[in-house]
Amino acid sequence: MRDFAEQEIAPVIQALDQNEEFSIPIVNKMGQIGLFGITAPPEYGGAGMDYLAYCIAVEEIARIDVGHAITVAAGNSLGIMPIVSFGNESQKQQWLPRLCKGEILASFALTEPDAGSDAGASHTNARLKDGRWVINGSKLFITNSTSSIAGLCIVQLVTGNRSSRNKEISCILVPNGTPGFIAKKMSGKMVWRSSDTGELFFDNCEVPEANLLGKRGEGFHQMLHTLDGGRLAIAATSLGGSQGAFELALRYAKERRQFGRPISTFQAISFKLADMATGIEAGRALLYKACRLKDNGRPFEKQSAMAKLFCSELMGRVVDQAVQIFGGYGLLREYQIERFYRDYKALTIGEGTSEIQRIVISRKIGCFDV
Amino acid sequence: MKILVPLKRVCDPDNANKVKVSGDGKAVTSEGLEWKPNPFDEYAVEAALRLNENAAKNEKLGEIVVCSIGVADVAQTIRQALAMGADRGILVTADDGALESTVVARALKALVEKEKPDLVLMGKQTVDGDSNAVGQMLAEMLGWPMATFVASISTSDGGKSLNVKREVDMGVVTLKVTTPAVVTVDLRIVSPEAVKNGATPDSHKYNEGPRYASLKGIMQAKKKKIDQLELPALGSDATPATTYPRFELPPARSGSCTFVESVDALVDKLKNQAKAF
Numbered sequence: 001m002r003d004f005a006e007q008e009i010a011p012v013i014q015a016l017d018q019n020e021e022f023s024i025p026i027v028n029k030m031g032q033i034g035l036f037g038i039t040a041p042p043e044y045g046g047a048g049m050d051y052l053a054y055c056i057a058v059e060e061i062a063r064i065d066v067g068h069a070i071t072v073a074a075g076n077s078l079g080i081m082p083i084v085s086f087g088n089e090s091q092k093q094q095w096l097p098r099l100c101k102g103e104i105l106a107s108f109a110l111t112e113p114d115a116g117s118d119a120g121a122s123h124t125n126a127r128l129k130d131g132r133w134v135i136n137g138s139k140l141f142i143t144n145s146t147s148s149i150a151g152l153c154i155v156q157l158v159t160g161n162r163s164s165r166n167k168e169i170s171c172i173l174v175p176n177g178t179p180g181f182i183a184k185k186m187s188g189k190m191v192w193r194s195s196d197t198g199e200l201f202f203d204n205c206e207v208p209e210a211n212l213l214g215k216r217g218e219g220f221h222q223m224l225h226t227l228d229g230g231r232l233a234i235a236a237t238s239l240g241g242s243q244g245a246f247e248l249a250l251r252y253a254k255e256r257r258q259f260g261r262p263i264s265t266f267q268a269i270s271f272k273l274a275d276m277a278t279g280i281e282a283g284r285a286l287l288y289k290a291c292r293l294k295d296n297g298r299p300f301e302k303q304s305a306m307a308k309l310f311c312s313e314l315m316g317r318v319v320d321q322a323v324q325i326f327g328g329y330g331l332l333r334e335y336q337i338e339r340f341y342r343d344y345k346a347l348t349i350g351e352g353t354s355e356i357q358r359i360v361i362s363r364k365i366g367c368f369d370v
Numbered sequence: 371m372k373i374l375v376p377l378k379r380v381c382d383p384d385n386a387n388k389v390k391v392s393g394d395g396k397a398v399t400s401e402g403l404e405w406k407p408n409p410f411d412e413y414a415v416e417a418a419l420r421l422n423e424n425a426a427k428n429e430k431l432g433e434i435v436v437c438s439i440g441v442a443d444v445a446q447t448i449r450q451a452l453a454m455g456a457d458r459g460i461l462v463t464a465d466d467g468a469l470e471s472t473v474v475a476r477a478l479k480a481l482v483e484k485e486k487p488d489l490v491l492m493g494k495q496t497v498d499g500d501s502n503a504v505g506q507m508l509a510e511m512l513g514w515p516m517a518t519f520v521a522s523i524s525t526s527d528g529g530k531s532l533n534v535k536r537e538v539d540m541g542v543v544t545l546k547v548t549t550p551a552v553v554t555v556d557l558r559i560v561s562p563e564a565v566k567n568g569a570t571p572d573s574h575k576y577n578e579g580p581r582y583a584s585l586k587g588i589m590q591a592k593k594k595k596i597d598q599l600e601l602p603a604l605g606s607d608a609t610p611a612t613t614y615p616r617f618e619l620p621p622a623r624s625g626s627c628t629f630v631e632s633v634d635a636l637v638d639k640l641k642n643q644a645k646a647f
Binding site: 004029033035038047 | 577579582583584585586587588589
């Protein structure tokens with residue numbers, strides 16, 4: 001995996017980042033080596049590996065480029081796993097083999113212009129009419145949703161009201177290209193510029209009733225379950241990004257000479273590097289523990305939120321100190337570290353902000369059981 | 371076609387830890403090193419996979435057995451080749467210090483007699499010892515046809531013959547060898563169109579270089595068999611034909627570098643200062 005990232009992604013990443021370009025050839029190659037469907041069952045074309053292996057794979061990609069790690073993390077956790085976990089047999093047969101080959105990508109549409117952390121406030125809705133769902137609304141910041149290989153969108157939406165304040169939330173599979181479904185690439189991003197992020201519009205978009213994922217009204221539960229697993233991959237992305245930034249800083253510090261010696265031999269610099277290395281080891285221990293809990297069927301939601309919170313904020317500290325070590329050169333594109341510096345920022349926002357992670361953790365440790 | 375690929379592990383030149391020589395100069399110490407497959411052997415694995423598959427239909431056409439001779443840890447290197455797609459492994463355990471080209475070639479001959487492959491496909495040399503000898507010795511011992519430094523292979527007569535191109539100093543030599551044969555490969559055997567087997571469409575272009583182990587391949591490799599036996603069990607003569615009386619590290623480079631203004635100045639320095647010609 002490391003060889004793949006170093007040989008296939010590293011040589012082109014600077015140009016992709018600069019041009020804000022999503023590379024379909026690289027996605028195809030990532031598909032060939034099995035980076036999609038890592039935890040999916042082999043009978044549907046997955047690799048059948050555990051979450052620990054999945055996270056290590058994501059970590060290795062992020063060590064070279066966070067954007068590609070996000071493409072993999074979203075493809076697996078958000079595109080494939082909801083179908084594995086909640087899809088019926090015919091939905092699995094229809095979608096998983098092509099998704100696991102990386103021929104097409106699926107996206108998971110949750111965030112709306114007015115519903116981010118407050119996911120229950122979704123407005124996008126679907127009405128059942130003559131055996132078909134009629135969908136209206138819009139979604140925002142949806143990874144893997146607009147490229148020419150974006151094949152399917154799993155849309156969370158309102159399918160009715162249980163009471164005046166309690167909405168019935170469900171998930172529906174909407175193939176890209178369905179009339180009334182428009183996916184528009186969002187450009188001008190500061191972060192993850194090699195990944196595909198979209199804004200989605202549904203205007204009387206119709207799909208068969210059978211496209212409902214799992215049971216009607218279970219959408220909110222499906223979303224929480226999906227994000228619990230997804231957080232592990234975001235933590236892995238953050239950890240890999242931290243590792244990549246740390247390695248760049250360490251190499252530079254050993255090569256850069258000031259006052260007649262490498263700056264890595266000055267205590268002010270070596271202590272920064274020591275702190276980075278320590279944080280990365282701590283983050284790795286936390287993430288791998290969360291993975292092992294999940295892989296053994298034990299409750300892991302608390303550790304998953306902790307790993308996501310810790311690793312994403314860790315990367316913030318690592319990239320800040322790394323650019324400091326690079327000094328003026330760190331501000332230049334060709335030294336790579338500035339890309340890590342930018343890419344970190346979405347990691348404390350996407351798939352549950354740091355604030356939401358703290359809410360999850362504080363609930364799990366019993367702060368509100370009084 | 372049944373193909374036997376001998377594979378050796380070598381220390382990873384990118385690793386920060388380097389090879390050291392023991393205090394008495396009698397041995398090379400390998401503590402703290404990281405290992406990788408000898409690159410030319412990895413190219414041989416890739417070439418074997420290309421020979422034994424229909425890449426368009428994703429079908430396998432024959433068995434690939436990977437073998438290695440060395441310490442027990444070498445199983446990991448074999449496992450990497452199995453993850454790329456080889457079918458089975460054989461590990462002959464022996465102390466690294468007791469191995470040299472002749473001992474290895476004799477052991478491989480014993481393995482060939484046991485496995486009866488149609489083709490032995492191997493790297494042209496290892497990047498640590500650089501002896502470039504085992505393939506040639508093995509062919510001689512077996513009395514088989516041999517082609518070395520092979521940069522492309524295409525099969526004919528239904529796989530009974532191989533048309534190979536060898537890169538030599540003055541150009542390219544084309545040879546036809548009949549199987550069973552020993553073929554040693556060079557770097558360009560992993561270029562996109564270097565191997566044609568009559569099954570994969572001739573227009574098929576592979577990615578440059580040896581394939582990456584896929585995650586599925588890694589999972590499958592865990593279940594593939596690696597037979598393990600000790601060198602004496604092969605019954606081959608393990609008396610070394612050469613011994614290494616002494617090792618020493620090359621002198622440290624002085625590392626001086628000067629810039630010259632013009633080509634004339636460079637030629638002058640090469641001629642009069644470095645006395646290069």
